[in-house]
Amino acid sequence: MLKKIMLVLLSIMLIVSTSACGTSSKGPSNSNASKSSNSSGATQKITLTFWNIFTNDPQKTIVKNIVDKWNQENPNVQIEQSITENDAYKTKIKTAIAANEAPDIIYAWGGGFSKPFVDAGKILPLDDYLNDGTKDKMLPGALNNITYNGKVYGLTFAQQASVLYVNKELFDKYNVKIPTTFSELIDAIKTFKSKGITPFALGEKDEWPGMWYYDMIALREAGAQLSRDALNGKASFEDQAFVDAAEKLQEMVNAGAFDQGVMGLTRDEATAEFNQGKAAMYFGGNFDAASFEVDSSLVKGKVEAVRFPTIEGGKGDPTEYIGGGSDVLLVNANTKYKDEAVKAAKYLAENMSLEFYKVGAALPTWKYDSVDQSKVDPLEIQIMNNIVANSKDSVLAWDLYLEGDQAQTHKDLVAQLFAKQITPQDYAKQMQEKINGK
Incomplete structure (x- = not known):
């Protein structure tokens, strides 16, 4: 009888011990606090926040479709977008960055708009992430307007x-x-x-x-x-x-x-x-x-x-x-999921660049060989062929x-x-x- 009691007590202790180990990792309750698959080996979902200005079609629908496709293909890394009208967005993003409340992936503009964020150390430098063939997919000079002090801080997807x-x-x-x-x-x-x-x-x-x-x-x-x-x-x-x-x-x-x-x-x-x-x-x-x-x-x-x-x-x-690259995606330097955020930003930037070009919504900064030129506006093709293609530089x-x-x-x-x-x-x-x- 004593042996049976000891066995029961031992079983209870093992159950309690196992349960404690399973709940010892604490963190915020929101989904963005879940463990990253590439940093911990876990397969829990994480959510990357993405703010942008695409309130109108065709851009609005295009971006939604791109995000939906990413989410289907990457069930453990989901993108959640928040959309704000252009002028209001400029105030919103400046305030959020100053308060360290910016999203993981940030829509912005190159040149003087993004420079203060970079100077304040709020934006992740991307140079170490771009030697995987990403630069080869982009047009010459595509990153000039988002390069500061010799470092690249964003990915352009549209240009002027x-x-x-x-x-x-x-x-x-x-x-x-x-x-x-x-x-x-x-x-x-x-x-x-x-x-x-x-x-x-x-x-x-x-x-x-x-x-x-x-x-x-x-x-x-x-x-x-x-x-x-x-x-x-x-x-x-x-x-x-x-x-x-x-x-x-x-x-x-x-x-x-x-x-x-x-x-x-x-x-x-x-x-x-x-x-x-x-x-x-x-x-x-x-x-x-x-x-x-x-x-x-x-x-x-x-x-x-x-x-x-x-x-x-x-x-x-x-x-x-x-002109040159004007619309950009930045990655928050304080994101918990740097690798995933950069990967998602690359996906968004490349697909937005090509899809916007197809409907005449913007000139691409990514190579567009895959785009059916017969479906692109003739004047836009002239601009790409006569002005952008083979250009040495832009400002x-x-x-x-x-x-x-x-x-x-x-x-x-x-x-x-x-x-x-x-x-x-x-x-x-x-x-x-x-x-x-x-």
Whole structure:
């Protein structure tokens, strides 16, 4: 009898001991606290949070489908997304990062928007994760705008590209050569002006559309590296290349490139003017192309997308353009699941890049050989083939590259160049003083 009692007591002790071992690991109650399969060997599910701005279709549905597919293929690593409208998101993500409450995967923009997060140590550097063939899948320069102090801090999935849109019908009618050099551009401006045709449709009331002109001319004069050095405070805006760029911009103004009331026109009014066939050229971004291809546009099928002309004697490579990787995915430096978050960010970025391109929602930063080109908008294909493909480098529009008030300062000074309220030398001097503090 005593032996039976001892056996029962021993069994009870073993059960209690086993139960205690199974519950000894404590942690937060939310799913994001579950153990990672690659760090502990456990197979419990973890949840990666992903914040983005895709409130509208087609992007909203595309992203949902990509997330759903990931979740089906990765049952132990689930992505949970939270969507916020663009402007509200900018405030939300800045607040969350400052409070260490950011998600695992963060939608952001390259250049000046992400730099403060990187400087604060809030974003995971990705260099050690990119030598697995990831870089080979991306277009040249795709990571330039999310690289700080030589380290990569995000994955781009969409980009901007500066485009010179020309109305082929007007060029043919007046026997004008599509310009490939700045001298030819000035000749084209003068010819169209003499025929009563507005050479360039531009709405400078919004300031940033005119800023694209200066930034592009500066890229041709200075080249990508010198432009970035000046924007980073490592070179001076008083370098002759930036003064020359201001002079070239005012040369366009003096040649009659724009409407006399350009300072009072909005961007929407300018695109409408080009759509109505009243202007020979429009310089802007790839995001303008869609409005020229709608059924109501009088220039539908008549527009050609080409590179901005080269400048004789300029330091810039003729293939360089304003733009490059703009929309990015960052990984929170404080995530508990770094490996899983990076893997998921790669998956999201590559698939978003290709799927957005298919529907004309954005230009890709990942190689797009697998995309059926017959289903892509023809003007978008021109932009990729004529401007982006084989480009040596690119620089973000300066209002994206610069931070906060500096971006507005740049736009204001360029507007003063358009209005001929300051000289090129004044422009360069004020840029150096107000942006670089010297």
